Amino acid sequence: MTAEAPSRPGLQVGPTSEFSLFFHVKPGHGEALRESLEALQAAPGYRPGDYDLPIGTIHEARFVPFDNDTRLLFATSFDGSWDAYMLDFASKPLKLFDAIFQNVEGYDGLPDLEAVKDFIRSAQLTAGGYSRNYGGTVKEIRKAERVNKAFQQVLDDPEAAELLQAPALAPLLAEASD
Helix, strand or coil: CCCECCCCCCCEECCEEEEEEEEEECCCCHHHHHHHHHHHHHCCCCCCCCCCCCCCCEEEEEEEEECCCCEEEEEEEEECCHHHHHHHHHCCCCHHHHHHHCCECCCCCCCCHHHHHHHHHHHEECCCCCCCCCCCCHHHHHHHHHHHHHHHHHHHCHHHCCHHHCHHHHHHHHHHCC
């Protein structure tokens, strides 16, 4: 599948778009920025292993301070359109993001959806390339994980042994064996 340039910044592969924002950190704000990033990383939904980001269409997200904490990259990929992502992002509690963005130039708060969009557009660049190692939306992947977990329970149930001998289940069992 090839990456397509949508009407908004960012490349799209299938249902998923990349999102790359580059900010200039305010002079002297490197330490405060790192503290706010640590607070985000420690928050429910963002902690390693939580797998429950408040914005349910995000595949992954990362903030990367660089150039001796004078620049900040925020990169993510998400399902759906740029406008739908902006609406979803703006509808969530933004306290942790506000604490991060207070440390970058050009930030005046996010009082409404248009302010969010303007702020994001001011920092967003389209990637020179974008690829994915899997298809599917976050919703589809989560469903596949639930189905796999349920199927593993069936495989582990001794009462299912006779049913699992059905020829129609052979392709499913072959996939489950690896």
